[in-house]
Amino acid sequence: MILLVLLSFIIIIISNFVMILSMILSKKSLKDREKCSPFECGFDPKSSARNPFSLHFFLITVIFLIFDVEIALIFPMIYTFKMTNLIVWSKTIIFFLIFLLIGLYHEWNQNMLNWTN
Structure with missing residues (x-):
């Protein structure tokens, strides 16, 4: 039983470490203005890119x-x-x-x- 708890704890620590490491090394920017804007052949969009949802x-x-x-x-x-x-x-x-x-x-x-x- 103790071995099972210990292995679970080790797995949780390793998975959290890998997730934190991937977030640190990631090159994505959450506030990238160009990626958030819709693309229409280089022109400014004529209408909203989001369609209303029913x-x-x-x-x-x-x-x-x-x-x-x-x-x-x-x-x-x-x-x-x-x-x-x-x-x-x-x-x-x-x-x-x-x-x-x-x-x-x-x-x-x-x-x-x-x-x-």
Whole structure:
């Protein structure tokens, strides 16, 4: 046990030393004005280089990913239907579906399901 703690401590010290050494020897400048400005064939940019990001689109994407995870969790429950006790399986699936419905109600209550405002 002591050997494991000692080796972990040595690994942490060596990795921190390498990270600090790489930061010291790095030639990157965080405040390089030329690298921060957009390049348009040597001319001054006509508009902002940053496009506005739709936060609502991001929220819809997160909801879709959560839906995918929910489906990935429901499929094994369907497969184990014949192999487990019906009462335990029913309680588990009902609890899981109620939990998902509460999440859906919360999303609906927060108007996250409306595509346009």
